[in-house]
Amino acid sequence: MLVDSPPQSRDGTTSAPPAPTAKRRTLRAAGLFASVGVLVLVAVASIAIGAKPMPLGDVWHGLLHSSGTANDVLIHDVRVPRTLLGLLVGAALGLAGAVMQALTRNPLAEPGILGVNAGAAAAVVSAISFLGVTSLTGYVWFAFLGAGVVSSAVYLLGGSRAATPVRLALAGTAASAALYGYINAVQLTDSAALNQLRFWQVGSLAAADAATVTKVAPFILVGIVVALLLARPLNAMAMGDDTARALGARPTRTRVLSMAVITLLCGAATAACGPIVFIGLMVPHIVRAITGPDLRWVLPYAAVLSPVLLLGSDVVGRVITRPAELQVGIVTALIGGPVFICLVRRKRMAQL
Amino acid sequence: MQRLSAESVTLGYDQRVIAKDLSVEIPDRSFTVIVGPNACGKSTLLRALSRMLKPSEGQVLLDGQAIHSLPAKKVARTLGLLPQSSIAPDGITVGDLVARGRYPHQGLLRQWSPEDERIVQESMAATGVGELGERYVDELSGGQRQRVWIAMALAQQTPLLLLDEPTTFLDIQHQIEVLDLCAQLHEEQGRTLVAVLHDLNQAARYASHLIAMRDGEVVAEGTPSSVVTAELVERVFGVRCQVIPDPQTGTPLVVPAAPRRAALVG
Amino acid sequence: MKAIRIPGGLSFRAEPRAMAVVGGLAVLALAAGVVLIGTGDFTIPPADVISSLLGSGSPAQDFIINELRLPRVLVALLVGASLGISGALFQSISRNPLGSPDVIGFGQGSSVGALIVIVFLHGGTVAVSLGALVGGLATGVAVYLLAWKKGVHGYRLVLVGIGAAAMLTACIHYLLTKSTLVDATRAMVWLTGSLDGRDWAQVWPLLVLFVVLLPLVLVYGRPLRMLEMGDDAAYALGVPVQRTRTVLMLCAVLLNASATAAAGPISFVALTAPQLARRLTRATGPNILASACMGAALLVVADWGAQRLFGESTLPVGVLTGMVGGVYLLWLLVTERRAGRI
Numbered sequence: 009m010l011v012d013s014p015p016q017s018r019d020g021t022t023s024a025p026p027a028p029t030a031k032r033r034t035l036r037a038a039g040l041f042a043s044v045g046v047l048v049l050v051a052v053a054s055i056a057i058g059a060k061p062m063p064l065g066d067v068w069h070g071l072l073h074s075s076g077t078a079n080d081v082l083i084h085d086v087r088v089p090r091t092l093l094g095l096l097v098g099a100a101l102g103l104a105g106a107v108m109q110a111l112t113r114n115p116l117a118e119p120g121i122l123g124v125n126a127g128a129a130a131a132v133v134s135a136i137s138f139l140g141v142t143s144l145t146g147y148v149w150f151a152f153l154g155a156g157v158v159s160s161a162v163y164l165l166g167g168s169r170a171a172t173p174v175r176l177a178l179a180g181t182a183a184s185a186a187l188y189g190y191i192n193a194v195q196l197t198d199s200a201a202l203n204q205l206r207f208w209q210v211g212s213l214a215a216a217d218a219a220t221v222t223k224v225a226p227f228i229l230v231g232i233v234v235a236l237l238l239a240r241p242l243n244a245m246a247m248g249d250d251t252a253r254a255l256g257a258r259p260t261r262t263r264v265l266s267m268a269v270i271t272l273l274c275g276a277a278t279a280a281c282g283p284i285v286f287i288g289l290m291v292p293h294i295v296r297a298i299t300g301p302d303l304r305w306v307l308p309y310a311a312v313l314s315p316v317l318l319l320g321s322d323v324v325g326r327v328i329t330r331p332a333e334l335q336v337g338i339v340t341a342l343i344g345g346p347v348f349i350c351l352v353r354r355k356r357m358a359q360l
Numbered sequence: 361m362q363r364l365s366a367e368s369v370t371l372g373y374d375q376r377v378i379a380k381d382l383s384v385e386i387p388d389r390s391f392t393v394i395v396g397p398n399a400c401g402k403s404t405l406l407r408a409l410s411r412m413l414k415p416s417e418g419q420v421l422l423d424g425q426a427i428h429s430l431p432a433k434k435v436a437r438t439l440g441l442l443p444q445s446s447i448a449p450d451g452i453t454v455g456d457l458v459a460r461g462r463y464p465h466q467g468l469l470r471q472w473s474p475e476d477e478r479i480v481q482e483s484m485a486a487t488g489v490g491e492l493g494e495r496y497v498d499e500l501s502g503g504q505r506q507r508v509w510i511a512m513a514l515a516q517q518t519p520l521l522l523l524d525e526p527t528t529f530l531d532i533q534h535q536i537e538v539l540d541l542c543a544q545l546h547e548e549q550g551r552t553l554v555a556v557l558h559d560l561n562q563a564a565r566y567a568s569h570l571i572a573m574r575d576g577e578v579v580a581e582g583t584p585s586s587v588v589t590a591e592l593v594e595r596v597f598g599v600r601c602q603v604i605p606d607p608q609t610g611t612p613l614v615v616p617a618a619p620r621r622a623a624l625v626g
Numbered sequence: 627m628k629a630i631r632i633p634g635g636l637s638f639r640a641e642p643r644a645m646a647v648v649g650g651l652a653v654l655a656l657a658a659g660v661v662l663i664g665t666g667d668f669t670i671p672p673a674d675v676i677s678s679l680l681g682s683g684s685p686a687q688d689f690i691i692n693e694l695r696l697p698r699v700l701v702a703l704l705v706g707a708s709l710g711i712s713g714a715l716f717q718s719i720s721r722n723p724l725g726s727p728d729v730i731g732f733g734q735g736s737s738v739g740a741l742i743v744i745v746f747l748h749g750g751t752v753a754v755s756l757g758a759l760v761g762g763l764a765t766g767v768a769v770y771l772l773a774w775k776k777g778v779h780g781y782r783l784v785l786v787g788i789g790a791a792a793m794l795t796a797c798i799h800y801l802l803t804k805s806t807l808v809d810a811t812r813a814m815v816w817l818t819g820s821l822d823g824r825d826w827a828q829v830w831p832l833l834v835l836f837v838v839l840l841p842l843v844l845v846y847g848r849p850l851r852m853l854e855m856g857d858d859a860a861y862a863l864g865v866p867v868q869r870t871r872t873v874l875m876l877c878a879v880l881l882n883a884s885a886t887a888a889a890g891p892i893s894f895v896a897l898t899a900p901q902l903a904r905r906l907t908r909a910t911g912p913n914i915l916a917s918a919c920m921g922a923a924l925l926v927v928a929d930w931g932a933q934r935l936f937g938e939s940t941l942p943v944g945v946l947t948g949m950v951g952g953v954y955l956l957w958l959l960v961t962e963r964r965a966g967r968i
Contacts, residue, residue, distance in 0.1 A: 165956055178901070179959055185894040185952030192818045193936075193945045202814055203807055210799040286792045293785070335803070341796035348789040349772055352782055412858055436864025443858035447721075449851075449910040456910065463852055464864035468845060472629040472639040516863065 036305050039298065043312040047095075050319045054091040055083065058326050085217065093216040094319040094336075096228045097281055100273035102314025103235045105288030106295065106306050110242045111266045112176055118289035119159075119274040121180040122267075125283040126187035127158025128275070132208055133194050137201040147208065148223055148279045155275035158183060163267050211284035211337025213322050224276040231273040232311060238266055239303040246301065286341040287314050290348045297351050317344055361424060362388050363552065364409060364439070364520055369418035371404050371576075378404045379576030381418070386520075386569075391546040391553045393563040396573035397597050402556045403444070403524055405573070409554065410441040410522045436464035440518035442509060444525055448497040454508050455493035458484055461515030483514035487541060503534035510538065514545070521545070523555040527562070535559075539566050560597075564588050564611045572596050588612035644907040644916060651903075651919035655706070658926040659699045663691055665933055693825075701824040701888055702929050702943070703922045704832040706895060708885040710903070710921020711843060711914055713896030715878040718850055718912035719871055720784050726897040727882040731787045733896075734794035735765025736886035737817055741798060744813045745805040751823065754816060755887040762883030765790060770875065783875075819892030819944025821929050828888045835884050839877050843914055846874050851911040892944045895921050898951035905958055924951060 056067045062079055069075075070083030101119070108117045120126075131154025135141040141150065166179035195202040244257035252259050274288065291314045292306065299305040321339035328334060365385040372378045379401040386392050386409070394402040407413040408420055411427045420427045427435060440461075448457060461483070462476045484490045487507040492500065497508060506526065513521060523542070527535040543566050545551050557563045563570060564584040571581045574596045580587045589612075590603050599616050606613040631637045660679075664670040670678075670687060677683045678691040713726045727733055739761020743749040749757065769790050773783040798817070802810055815822075849870040852860040861867050882896065902924075903916035928946040935946075 165959060175959060178955060181894075181897060182952040182955035182959065185898070185948040185955070187952070189945045189948030189950075189952065192814070192948070193941055195814055196811070196818065196941060196945070199807060199811055202811060206799070206802045206810060210803055285795065289788060289792060335800070338796040338800045341792045345789050345793035345796075348792075349786050352785045352789065353772065353775060410862060412861060431864075432861070432866045433864035436862065441858070441862035443856065443862060445856065446859040447854065447856045449854040451908060452910045460852060460855070461863065463848075468848070469636050469638075471848075472631070472637045474631075476637075477629070513862075 036299055040305075040308055040312065043309065043316065047312055047316050047319075050316050050323070051091050051095065054094060054319045054323050055087045057323050058082075058087060089218045089221045090213050090216040090322070091319065092221050093224075093280055094213050094322055095315045096221070096225060097213070097277040097284070098287065098315030098318030099232055099311045100228045100277040101284060101287040101318070102291040102295075102310035103232060103307060104270045104273040104277075105290075106292040106303070106310040107235055107238060107242065107266050108270050108288070109292050110246060110303055110306075111263065111270075113246070117177065118285065119270055120184070120283065120285055120288070121177055122270065122274075123158040123162045123180050123183040123187065124155045124271070124274040124278055125285070126184040126191070127154040127156070128152070128278040128283065129191050129205070129209065130154055130158070130187045133191050133201050133205050136204050137194050137198045142204070148220060151279035152224075152227075152275045155278055156271055158187065159267070159271045159275070208282045210335040211282040211340075212335040213281050213318075214333065214335070216281070220280055224280045227272050227276040231269050231276070234265065235269045235273065236307055236311070238262065238269065239307045242266065243303045246303075282337065284318070284337045284340060286337070286344050287318060290344055291317060294344075294348060294351055362386055363423055364421070364554075366405070366408060366415075366420045367418050369408055369415035369420065371401065371408050371413060371415055373413075377416075377576075382576065382578065383418075384409075384571065384578060384581075386552060386554055389546075389550050389552055390569040391543065391567050392555070392569040392571060393567035394554070394556045394571045394573060395558075395560055395563045395596075396579075400573045400596075401576040402573050404576075406522055406524050406554065406556050410439065411435060412441070412443075433464045436516065436518070438518055439520040439522065440513045440516040442513045442521070442523045442526055444528070446509060448505070450498075452497050453493065454484070454489055454495050454497055454500070455480070457497055457508055458489075458511045458515050461512035464516060479517055480515050483511045486514060486544075487511040488537070502529045503531065503537075506530055506534070506538065510541065518551075520552045520554070523553065525556050525558065527557065527559070535562070542566065560588065560593070560614050561606070564613070565606060565609050584611050588614065641907065641909045644909040644913065647903070647907045648915045648919055651906075651916065651923050655703060655919055655923035655926055658923060658930060659703060662699050662702070662926055662930045662933075663695045665930055666690075666695065697825045697829050698821050698929075699926065700829045701832065702821055702926045704829070704836055705821075705885040705889045705892065706899075706922035706925030707918040708832070708836060708881040708921070709892065709895040709925070710899035710917040710919070711840075712878040712882040712885070713898075713921070714900040714903070714912045714914050714917035715843070715850070715874050716896070717900050718854065719874060719878075721854070727878065731769055731789075731791035731794055732762055732766050732879060732882050733886060733891040734791050734798060735768075736762035736883060737891050738794050738797045738801070739764070740816055740890070741801040741813050744816065745801050745809050748809070752827065755828070758890075759883055759887040762886055763879065765794065766879035766883065770879075815942050816890045817944075818942040819890035819947065820942030821889055822940075822942065824888065832884055832888050835880060839881060840918075843874065843877050846870055846877075847912060847914045850874060854910065890942075890944060892925065892947050894948050894951040895924055898955050899924055902951075902954065902958070 055071070056062065056064060060082065062082075066079045067083060070080040071088075074080040074084055104119045108119055108122070128151035131150040132147045135147060135150040141147065162176070162180045162183050165183070166176035191205075195205055241252070241257045241262040244252040244255045245259055245262055249259045252262075277284070291310055295306050295309040295313060299309055317340055318336060321343055322336040324343065325334035325336055325339040362385045366383060368381045368383050370377060370380050371382065382405065384405065394405060396402045404413065408415055411420065414428055422430065422435060422439060459476070459480050462480065465476065466472070481490070484493065487510050489504065489507050489511055492504065492508070497505060500508065506529065510526065513523075526538050526542070530538060539562060542553055542555065546553050546568070567584055569581065570584050570587045572579045572587055572592065579596050580592055588603060590601055593599060593601050593603070593614055601614050601616045603612050603614055605611070629637055629639050660672050660675050663675045664672055668690060670691065674683060674687055675691060678687050679696070683691065716726050736758040740754045740758040742761075743754045743757035747753065769783070769787050772790075773786040775782070802813060805813060849860070849865040852863055852865045853867065853870060857867050885892075899921035900913060900917040903913045903920040906920075907913055907916050925943065925947060928950050929943040931950070932943045932946045933940045
């Protein structure tokens with residue numbers, strides 16, 4: 009941990025978490041179940057609600073017996089892919105953030121610290137300015153490539169196997185600093201690039217189509233599975249490398265796998281819809297306030313609650329300024345921010 | 361009237377009350393040791409006595425005044441504390457860390473007098489870290505590090521010194537070293553020491569005054585020989601035992617009963 | 627650590643290496659400042675610059691130097707030093723190398739204030755500065771109050787700060803998408819951090835604030851060193867923990883807000899200057915003076931580079947602070963790893 013712990017925990021008698029009783033486990037399982045229910049509701053809402061009002065019957069018709077009416081096409085080509093992308097991206101960002109914070113034992117860690125966003129943005133801005141790529145879907149591979157290359161480089165610079173949380177954070181910050189210098193320089197000398205990048209940078213699901221979804225889905229799905237499998241070894245690592253080794257975990261392998269997963273998830277998510285910083289940073293905090301520090305619960309909860317927040321925000325963004333829409337990156341931050349601050353104030357935040 | 365006392369204090373963290381209506385007097389020039397099972401509130405009491413924790417009711421008195429109303433630096437010249445957990449700043453040397461103990465005696469224009477220098481040297485010599493002055497604290501072993509922190513508390517030169525589990529993490533040799541050092545400070549320099557210790561036998565050996573706590577209450581206090589009895593140990597710790605005179609010091613020595621082993625040996 | 631004693635009982639303590647670093651960086655910053663004054667469409671050799679600054683130059687050069695270029699360099703020096711100090715304070719208070727004002731939302735608050743003025747009110751430079759100042763201070767106060775609960779704790783403050791930062795960043799992005807391309811470009815220049823067109827009107831408020839706050843910061847820097855050992859240990863040594871933290875936080879917010887108002891949220895100076903300074907001095911503690919000199923040197927050198935390195939087009943200084951600071955930090959990480967530190 010890089011920051012000091014709250015004063016309350018100094019006393020030896022209060023710091024030990026209560027042993028998970030059967031009741032607690034049932035409660036958490038029920039909570040997870042309820043969260044899945046909420047997620048389904050939000051997904052349905054995301055398909056049913058949009059800039060164009062549509063009766064529920066039409067939604068149902070479009071989903072099951074599509075016959076090519078205008079509404080059917082809208083459902084098929086726009087709202088379903090958008091909802092699917094929201095689900096994927098939300099889960100990816102939340103999981104990546106939770107893994108990242110567990111790995112670095114730093115509550116400030118978020119995928120952006122690894123240079124994911126800076127790498128993706130640098131690649132996108134280069135593609136726009138030097139290669140003349142203009143379509144949002146054309147950015148995807150560039151963004152993915154940039155995110156992957158930069159986060160790998162940061163990991164290597166951070167010391168790869170010997171990477172400590174501080175080194176990793178500093179390396180990521182340094183790389184981001186250098187890249188944003190470049191990004192800003194390009195934007196300022198090429199106003200066309202600025203004009204496009206400012207819309208990409210907000211983070212939006214609006215450009216989602218079936219092609220984008222199929223492009224990123226395999227990466228994200230693999231990432232989700234591996235991330236969930238990492239819960240146990242990461243739990244062991246929370247107590248330090250030595251304890252982890254004593255418990256039979258393999259810190260180096262866990263660390264390399266975690267980094268790969270983070271890159272995969274965030275790279276794909278950022279490529280698909282631009283940088284959405286809030287979810288990876290804060291959903292893990294919110295989740296830990298509910299579940300405590302056990303990653304076997306934190307990760308599934310993060311995977312379910314993050315898309316709830318993302319899709320929910322997307323729906324809200326579509327409704328409040330109808331017929332225009334507010335980008336999801338903005339709405340998540342404006343809804344999630346106050347919730348997060350409330351939690352920080354009210355609860356003793358669960359430690360990493 | 362003793363210099364340091366707690367008057368019917370209620371102590372706790374947030375909503376959780378740990379001790380209610382607790383009154384304790386620390387006899388002047390004593391080596392007081394607080395003992396009790398885990399979570400009995402002994403560290404909490406020490407935190408309150410050292411003003412780290414403000415009682416929700418009642419007050420801690422230092423020289424007859426409420427300790428929380430006194431200026432922080434003034435208190436720090438009278439009462440020192442060795443906390444359970446301290447952070448050694450990155451890349452600090454032993455000498456610099458011990459020197460920080462002089463903080464309450466310094467001012468903006470009087471940052472480093474010859475007296476400061478002398479006291480720091482003495483404190484380091486007294487704790488046996490005099491040779492380590494230029495070494496980095498990160499490089500030291502656990503025992504050495506603990507002695508460095510004690511040296512810092514000594515450099516504070518306070519007539520009252522509070523130690524929160526000073527022997528934790530130390531091997532037996534260093535435990536004895538640290539406690540001998542405390543005894544020496546108590547006997548030769550006439551300082552009042554208050555320590556929380558886990559080991560009842562060590563407490564009985566070194567303390568001149570013992571406070572036994574359970575569930576946030578003082579169960580017994582007095583000289584070790586009057587406090588440490590088989591009946592009391594069972595009441596406080598829930599352990600059946602025999603108390604015999606310590607062959608080295610004559611102080612009470614607790615020998616816990618061992619039902620399983622006894623049966624085996626027959 | 628060496629002690630300096632003056633008859634009459636006065637005594638001071640200093641680390642020789644740290645003093646040398648502070649001196650060296652200060653000289654570097656000033657020298658770079660002289661070179662920067664000589665740089666521009668009309669080049670002036672350093673010797674002439676110095677004679678003009680000392681009041682014995684030619685009238686034509688005096689005008690260019692004293693009216694046009696000196697204020698810009700002074701703003702650069704002051705902004706760099708302010709950012710360096712505020713970063714050093716934040717990192718020490720939060721005991722986290724990421725605990726810079728950028729991370730916990732103050733920079734973003736200033737940006738939102740400035741962007742509102744640019745996008746909705748189309749105000750001039752002074753109005754933008756004012757907007758940034760109001761935005762930064764309002765954010766500082768809000769974060770502090772939201773984190774207050776029987777005292778402010780470093781951990782809670784940082785968490786509240788990142789929550790606020792996320793919301794404000796969203797506002798920045800939103801404002802950028804809502805503006806015309808011309809306003810967006812102007813906003814982008816401001817967001818990058820620029821020293822173009824800064825004159826005496828920006829120098830005076832910065833200077834006054836700096837002169838008032840620096841002694842305060844230095845006085846409270848001593849207890850701040852104690853805070854590094856944990857709240858308990860510091861408290862036991864008689865450090866007024868809450869007061870120290872509150873006063874220094876306020877100073878850091880004011881310095882950061884005034885710097886941002888003058889030159890925009892110049893990225894990464896606050897984050898990197900203390901880290902770099904610390905590695906040079908190898909001293910514990912917040913390294914306030916070294917961070918200040920490092921920040922000033924970094925910013926002036928970066929501004930010189932931004933004017934010279936890109937051929938015809940001069941870029942805002944923030945472009946370069948990011949690149950220079952970032953690359954230097956990376957280099958340090960690599961070399962330090964080889965040396966086995968960290």
